Every structure is written in structure tokens, then in C-alpha cells.
Ligand code: ADP
């Protein structure tokens with residue numbers, strides 16, 4: 001639409017104001033119009049002091065009958081304000097000397113704040129206070145309070161916004177982008193009305209509905225924002241789909257052979273997920289699918305089947321994992337599965353010896369290698385695939401947008417783009433996958449393989465370490481294996497390392513008869529692999545580890561895990577770690593040790609992980625606790641974030657926006673484009689993969 005240039009109406013605006021606005025992300029008139037209040041103050045009523053309800057912001061008016069600066073318990077300005085019903089104390093803990101005069105006895109003031117029962121009786125601390133004359137009229141509308149930055153007052157912001165709202169170009173800037181049928185279907189008010197209303201709510205508007213953002217004006221704004229996100233992501237989805245991809249139709253020879261040699265049957269959920277992938281691979285446009293399932297739900301086998309389908313069509317498949325430990329483990333596992341089928345596998349990692357690496361690179365380029373497994377090393381420049389048909393990215397949240405893109409573009413030496421399968425380590429709440437992952441198709445493995453015994457989680461305060469030691473001894477005597485996870489020390493890797501080494505030393509002294517392994521981030525790649533291998537082979541009974549073992553590690557005989565300082569870890573991390581046990585038929589126990597005197601959030605996290613083992617539920621609670629930002633990891637950079645809508649709270653609007661987006665893209669493409677531009681502007685051009 002482009003009708004909103006750099007704030008043109010305010011030629012007279014000073015550079016400082018301009019700078020401050022840009023600090024708030026306001027560059028255009030439209031930005032200013034969409035700079036919506038964070039809350040409202042109700043200055044349309046006056047309460048009598050004696051009648052004013054507590055626990056909420058109220059406005060009262062009275063005459064100052066006493067003003068003094070007292071110094072005990074600390075220096076403060078205390079004024080008594082009286083109306084026909086009673087007296088109220090107002091207190092300022094920080095004040096300018098000039099305020100002593102301003103609030104002199106006899107002045108009439110209007111106070112806005114919360115009344116509490118304080119040291120001096122009914123009082124307002126730091127109220128918003130204005131000198132008024134008797135009978136001064138009240139505000140006719142709710143007063144919007146805007147998010148702002150130092151040096152930019154509410155008054156200036158409100159004035160600027162008012163000016164823009166009154167300018168003739170504004171009508172055009174607020175032109176409707178939704179077709180009538182969508183407005184009707186979801187009973188939405190017009191965009192212009194909603195913007196006007198939020199800046200200038202009419203007196204009859206419910207303050208609650210405005211504050212809680214359930215008012216129809218807010219609903220419209222949130223719908224629009226969600227719709228813009230959906231539109232841009234679906235558009236990217238369609239664009240990528242318009243590329244050509246190799247057709248990798250099911251051949252069912254290698255896949256059947258592979259299934260026949262597995263010691264177990266696939267779960268129904270695994271079969272369903274693979275069928276969805278298999279169908280996509282057979283299409284002439286690139287698959288862009290996210291495979292999600294709880295920890296231990298068996299995603300690796302589904303990925304292996306997908307790789308086989310590519311290979312039996314004469315193409316290469318690549319699997320990329322975020323850590324050396326995980327890549328190595330995939331390599332071991334897939335080599336054992338695929339070598340009997342006569343498939344050649346190449347392995348690529350950053351720490352590889354030069355000669356080995358060159359051999360691998362040659363095999364990849366010449367097409368001798370059919371399956372390629374590796375870390376980030378896979379998308380370096382010197383890696384040239386011969387015929388890459390499928391790129392599988394494990395633990396997709398660990399990779400940035402550009403890294404995934406790089407691997408995709410590596411593809412083929414033709415204009416065909418490889419299929420892409422992404423896997424997530426932990427489940428993603430439904431609302432998130434509907435919003436931030438709307439540019440992907442999603443397959444979900446929603447059941448665990450049979451025969452897993454549930455994990456029992458115990459919370460034990462750090463001062464009961466002896467009990468924990470006794471449990472470890474008991475478990476090892478019974479031939480079980482144990483993980484000991486050292487505290488996460490984010491501030492210092494050195495300290496974390498030191499702690500791990502010390503813990504290892506301590507445990508060696510306590511258990512001189514046990515073989516105790518130690519794995520941490522500073523070990524060389526081979527070092528890590530050797531330690532993990534020994535543990536997997538049962539040569540070590542106890543493994544002391546930092547959180548490097550967080551993802552993917554699979555040692556079914558390990559059935560006890562101790563996590564130290566669990567209160568410092570995030571929910572998905574705890575869930576991931578705990579998912580390392582409970583993989584065999586043995587009943588497993590996870591002991592979460594914590595330092596007493598927990599923070600509020602830490603207590604909530606531990607309660608959630610203690611009460612739930614279902615990763616989808618944990619993920620949902622995590623989303624409620626933390627918001628989407630952190631959940632998304634590096635994905636954030638490529639995806640339009642939401643300012644107003646909240647995917648969990650606004651579930652219904654999200655579903656509506658989701659449905660409306662497809663309708664608009666097919667039937668109203670121009671409006672869709674205008675809508676994206678209004679909400680995302682140049683951010684709509686972000687590359688996404
Ligand atoms: P994740 O989904 O966490 O990546 P994995 O793929 O590592 O899980 O699988 C976890 C464990 O479950 C592995 O040891 C795997 O061999 C085993 N497994 C996978 N599918 C089945 C199944 N259908 N029946 C029994 N065991 C299975």
C-alpha cells in the first residue's frame with residue numbers, strides 16, 4: 001500500500017523525538033497507529049474517599065489539608081487530602097523539592113492510584129497527582145497508557161498519535177484489508193474502528209475488556225496480526241512448493257527388507273508418520289515436513305525409512321545432527337541397520353582427520369556414499385553432493401534458518417530442490433506449531449513403543465545426598481546403569497567443567513569398586529565417543545556427564561538418573577535428560593536434586609516435571625511459563641513474532657486466522673498481499689526454510 005511514509009506530517013518533530021520513536025520501532029505513521037496502549041486508566045469517574053474500593057486503581061479528588069516532609073522511617077513527602085467523606089494520605093518516597101510547594105495546603109488535587117491501608121491509615125503511594133480547580137470536567141474516555149522509552153512522555157506520544165488519527169491520510173492507512181465475508185464469518189469490526197477505539201475508547205467500553213484485551217477492538221487487532229503471520233508463512237510454503245523436486249516414489253524393497261530385520265514392529269503412530277512422509281517424497285515438489293514426537297517415541301526409525309526410500313530411488317540422503325555425540329550415535333545405529341542392506345554410508349564431522357574427510361567428501365561428490373551423516377560440517381562449501389534427494393535435520397531447533405537453507409540449496413546439480421524432513425527433540429505445543437510452524441507440514445508420533453515402564457520422578461533436596469548415594473549403590477549392585485548429570489553453570493563453562501571433574505573424583509572415592517565414566521563438552525570428539533561407547537557396552541556402570549548428553553543419547557540399560565541442581569534447568573532440558581532413561585523394560589527412576597529455597601519459577605518448573613511425563617503437556621506448560629520466544633530458539637529469526645496476540649490465550653482466533661489465511665490466498669490474493677505489507681512491511685521478505 002505504501003501510503004505510510006516516514007512520519008511526514010510532523011516536519012516540526014525534533015530529532016530527539018524521532019530518535020526516541022525509532023527506539024520504540026516507530027518509523028511510519030502506521031507504526032504510530034499500531035503503537036497500542038499497554039493499559040488504560042479510568043479518569044472518567046470520581047470516587048468518594050470513603051467509598052473507593054480497594055485492590056484497583058481509582059480516582060479521588062480532595063483538598064490538601066496538611067503537607068510535611070518526614071524523615072522516619074525514611075525521608076518522604078506526606079500530604080493529607082480531604083473530601084466530603086474522609087481523609088486520605090498520599091505519600092511520595094522520591095520527590096522533587098518543588099513538589100513541596102506544588103502540593104501546598106489548600107490546593108485541590110485529583111489522585112489516581114490504588115488505596116491501601118498503610119502506616120498512616122488509608123493511603124496512596126506515588127499516585128498520579130494533578131492540581132485541578134473545583135468542578136473541572138472529567139475525562140470522557142479511558143486514558144490510554146502507551147509503552148514508552150525514557151524521555152518520551154505519555155503526553156507527547158498521545159499527542160502524536162492523536163495528530164495522526166486526525167490527519168486525512170489516516171483513513172487510507174487504515175483501509176480495510178479483509179473481505180466482507182471474512183469480517184462477517186468471524187464477526188470482526190473494521191480495522192479503522194478498532195484502531196480508533198483502542199486509542200480513544202468510548203466511555204461505555206468495559207475497562208476490563210480493554211485491559212484483558214478481550215474487547216472486540218483488540219480481537220480484531222489480534223486476528224489481523226495472527227492472520228499476517230499465517231499469510232506470510234503460507235505464502236512461503238507455497239513458494240517453496242513451486243520448486244521442482246526429485247520424485248522419490250515408494251519402491252518398498254529396501255524399506256521392507258529393513259523392517260523385516262528389525263527386532264520389533266513399528267507403532268501405529270510411526271507407520272502413520274512414515275506414510276505421510278512417503279507420500280510427500282513421491283511428489284514432484286519438495287517436502288517440507290516437521291516430524292515431532294515425544295522423547296523416545298522412535299523418530300530415528302521413521303527418518304531411516306525416509307532415507308531408504310530416497311536411496312532406493314537412486315538418490316542420496318543426508319542426516320544432520322547438532323552435536324558430535326548425536327551424529328556419531330546416528331552413524332553407529334544406521335550403519336548397523338543399513339550395512340546388511342548393502343548401503344554405503346559416509347560420515348562427516350568438524351573434528352575429522354584431513355585424509356578421512358577428503359575420502360568422505362570424494363564419496364559424497366562421486367555418489368559412492370548413499371547415506372551421509374554428520375554435524376554442521378555437512379553444509380560447508382567443500383561438500384558437494386552428487387544427487388541429494390532428501391535432507392533430514394535432527395533437533396531442528398538447534399540450527400539456524402540459514403544453516404537449514406544452506407543444506408537445502410546444496411541439493412542437486414540441477415534446478416531440483418531436495419526434500420526436507422525436520423525433526424524436533426521435544427514436542428511442540430499445538431498452538432505453536434499452528435502459528436510459528438505454519439510454513440511446514442507436521443507429522444506427529446503420539447504414542448511410545450510398547451513395553452516402556454513409566455519413569456518415577458523424585459525430588460530430593462541437596463542435603464539428602466546420602467540417600468541418593470545409597471540408591472546408586474543399590475542400582476549398580478543389580479547390574480543397572482546410572483547417569484549422574486552435573487549442574488548447568490551457564491555463566492562459566494570452565495566452572496561447569498571443574499564441577500564435573502570434581503564430582504567424578506568424589507564419586508570415584510565413594511565407589512572405588514565401580515567403573516565411572518566422565519563426559520563433558522571439552523573432551524575431544526573421539527574422547528566423547530569412546531566414553532559413550534564404554535557406557536553403552538556396559539563397561540562403565542556410572543556415567544558422570546554435563547548436559548552434553550541432553551539430546552538423543554540412547555542407552556536402554558540405564559535406568560537411574562540423578563540430576564544435580566535441577567532447579568537451574570529449563571523444562572524441556574529436564575524432559576530431554578529424563579528421556580535418556582526409561583528406554584528399556586526396567587522400571588526407571590529420575591532423581592531431581594535441588595538447592596532448597598527455590599525461586600518461584602523454579603518451584604513451578606519442578607512441580608510440572610514432577611507431575612507430568614507427557615512431553616506434549618510439559619511443552620504446553622512451558623509455553624505458558626516462558627512465552628514463545630525462548631521456545632522457538634533460532635527459528636525466531638525467520639518468523640514474524642507476535643506483539644499483541646498470545647497463541648495459547650487466543651487459540652480460537654488463531655484457528656480462525658489459520659482458516660482465513662488459506663481462503664484469502666486463493667480467493668483474495670491482492671488483499672492478502674496488502675495485509676501482509678501492513679503488518680510485516682519489509683520483514684515479509686525474510687527468508688524461511
Ligand atoms: P527419539 O524419538 O527420541 O529420537 P529414538 O528414535 O532414539 O527416539 O528411539 C528410542 C528407542 O526406542 C530406540 O532404542 C529405538 O530403537 C526404540 N524403538 C523405536 N521404535 C520402536 C518400536 N516400534 N518398538 C520398540 N522399540 C522401538
Ligand code: MG
Nearest residue numbers: 299300394552
Ligand atoms: Mg532422537
